[in-house]
Amino acid sequence: MGFYCKEDQLQFEKSxxxxxxxxxKGNKSIITAFNNRLKEVNTYPGEYSDSDVNSVxxxxxxxxxxxxxxxxxxxxxxxxxNCSKAQTQFYFSHEMIHAFSVAAQDVFSNRKKVGISNDxxxxxxTTKIGNFExxxxxxxxxxxxxxxxxxxxxxxDGFCEVMTDLFAIASKVASSxxxxxxxxxxxxxxxKPNKEWNKEGITSGYxxxxxxxxxxxxxxxxxPNPQYxxxxxxxxxxxxxxRTDTNAEVHINDFIYGSMCDPLYIAEEYDKISGKSGTYFKxxxxxxxxxxxxxxxxxxxxxxxxxxxxxxDTFAKLRTLLKVQDGVFSKExxxxxxxxxxxxKGEVEMEYxxxxxxxxxxxxxxxxxxxxxxESSKKAIKEHPGIISEKVKESRNIFKLLNRNKDDKRR
Numbered sequence: 001m002g003f004y005c006k007e008d009q010l011q012f013e014k015s016x017x018x019x020x021x022x023x024x025k026g027n028k029s030i031i032t033a034f035n036n037r038l039k040e041v042n043t044y045p046g047e048y049s050d051s052d053v054n055s056v057x058x059x060x061x062x063x064x065x066x067x068x069x070x071x072x073x074x075x076x077x078x079x080x081x082n083c084s085k086a087q088t089q090f091y092f093s094h095e096m097i098h099a100f101s102v103a104a105q106d107v108f109s110n111r112k113k114v115g116i117s118n119d120x121x122x123x124x125x126t127t128k129i130g131n132f133e134x135x136x137x138x139x140x141x142x143x144x145x146x147x148x149x150x151x152x153x154x155x156x157d158g159f160c161e162v163m164t165d166l167f168a169i170a171s172k173v174a175s176s177x178x179x180x181x182x183x184x185x186x187x188x189x190x191x192k193p194n195k196e197w198n199k200e201g202i203t204s205g206y207x208x209x210x211x212x213x214x215x216x217x218x219x220x221x222x223x224p225n226p227q228y229x230x231x232x233x234x235x236x237x238x239x240x241x242x243r244t245d246t247n248a249e250v251h252i253n254d255f256i257y258g259s260m261c262d263p264l265y266i267a268e269e270y271d272k273i274s275g276k277s278g279t280y281f282k283x284x285x286x287x288x289x290x291x292x293x294x295x296x297x298x299x300x301x302x303x304x305x306x307x308x309x310x311x312x313d314t315f316a317k318l319r320t321l322l323k324v325q326d327g328v329f330s331k332e333x334x335x336x337x338x339x340x341x342x343x344x345k346g347e348v349e350m351e352y353x354x355x356x357x358x359x360x361x362x363x364x365x366x367x368x369x370x371x372x373x374x375e376s377s378k379k380a381i382k383e384h385p386g387i388i389s390e391k392v393k394e395s396r397n398i399f400k401l402l403n404r405n406k407d408d409k410r411r
Contacts, residue, residue, distance in 0.1 A: 003042075003043050004079055005077060007078045008078060011088070012096075015171070015172075018093065019096055019097060019167075019171045021171065022167065022171055022238055023237045024232075024235055024236050024237035026235070027237065030103060033106045034099065034103040036070075037071050037099065037106065038070065039064050041072070042073070042074050043074075043076070044074070045076075045079040046079065046080030053075065053076055054076070055082070058075065058076040058088075059073070059074065059076070059091045061073050061074075061096075061138075062074075073095050073099055076091070084200070089172070090168055090169070090202050093172060094164055094204075097260075098138060101138050101139045101259075105262060108239070109261060126264040129281075130278045136262060136264040137263075139164065139260070139263055140155065140156045141267055142154055155285070156263055156266075157288055158284065158290065161291060162209045162212075163213055163256075165206045165207065166189060167259075169198075170189045170238075173186055173188070180229075185228075185229035186229040186238070187229050190214065190217060191214060192347075193211065193351055194207055205295030206291060206294070211347075212287060212348065215308075215309065215312050215345060215348045216255050217256060218316070218340060218341040218345070219316040219319070221341065222251060222323075223242065223244070224333060224336035228252075231252070238252060238256055239256060239257050244329055244333060245329065246330055248327065248328040250328065270283075273315060273318055273319045287304075289301065289304050290304050290305060305352050306354065309345065313341075316338060320337060
């Protein structure tokens, strides 16, 4: 380890403890995996500059050459920095979240590590998506290089970076009595607009894209209005499993779990629900453009933002219906999950100035019907025989809930 000053070392240790708390206190498996993965940490003074870290890019998490592909972290530290203390603390946690995501794949993913990519990155096979194989790498999804290919095709980098920021903020909030005394909790970070928690004026090129990541979290929820802060305060993990009201075992939130532990899980779940391979990649392409545009100060397409919102809305409706029909949720339980999604969706539209256009957007969103489920979810139906024919009747009430006009305030 090469810390430039004592303050850097203390911050590394502090961020390490805070991030571990997201996995539940005393989780020895993630501690072992992280320690086995980490090769070195080096920090530098504010005036330092090389191809990896500098005043524009204050941190990098990368991989060493060699068969073990261990992780190294490089950071501009506190000495001579022009950033606020809170900003530098945030950079430390962001890079360490990237490192923890690799360790989390080692521990929590069921996928076998099969090799090292051209960039010395350990990768994991999945089943084919369309005509190609894809690899889960540190929160993103890489198309497996063919013999004649040299350039990586990556999906989900946008979601990966924004979720890394959210986890970095959440880890600090979860462990800070001072912040919690202001009424700010992990739930504030994962569910509310940035202004509700960013009292220290931290900045990031990814913050402007956070509303869409929060909407993705809501779309993949398996619990009505989960209390993440309470989970951590009682020694549990935000990435763990729980039981629904029908006693089905699920992740508390599939998107939170997948973003840290297995990005391929998100793609497979999204495609299974939508009924078509590669559907998740389309939403990733729009999200990647949005995140890139905001991060580099380029014009952002309202069409891309609207597309992500529309797709997540349609997905959330269809997913809720299928979970109810499959017995994972009861009708009432599923309705509460979707109501929470609607609430967050309304806030997201307001943040992007789209609330006045909500009705126009909603009118373009397909209504969820038994016919749509039959046609667009053939893969899901094959995996769960009888999912439509046996349970459409008992789901009549939830159809009404999910297809009601937005102006209908009944709950």
